[in-house]
Amino acid sequence: MSTTTRPEKTYFETQREALIEEICKSFDQVLLNLNHLNRSLEGLAGVGQEFTEIEALWSKFDTVMSQPINPNDPASGSGGEGAQ
Numbered sequence: 001m002s003t004t005t006r007p008e009k010t011y012f013e014t015q016r017e018a019l020i021e022e023i024c025k026s027f028d029q030v031l032l033n034l035n036h037l038n039r040s041l042e043g044l045a046g047v048g049q050e051f052t053e054i055e056a057l058w059s060k061f062d063t064v065m066s067q068p069i070n071p072n073d074p075a076s077g078s079g080g081e082g083a084q
Contacts, residue, residue: 009017
């Protein structure tokens with residue numbers, strides 16, 4: 001009856017397996033962190049979308065307020081209404 005035994009691993013093979021295992025754990029951690037970053041960026045984008053309407057309103061307000069006032073224009077609201 002012959003029994004085949006596995007030869008013991010060399011120092012190199014043991015170190016290689018340990019390093020491969022460490023690399024796998026590091027990749028798992030990187031993947032976990034990237035998923036967390038992706039969720040954070042999606043949340044940030046969602047918050048930014050909530051301010052789109054407010055930004056449009058302030059943009060219109062800025063456009064109206066930046067127009068020069070013409071004193072000869074009765075629609076400019078210069079306070080001369082009803083005066084002759």
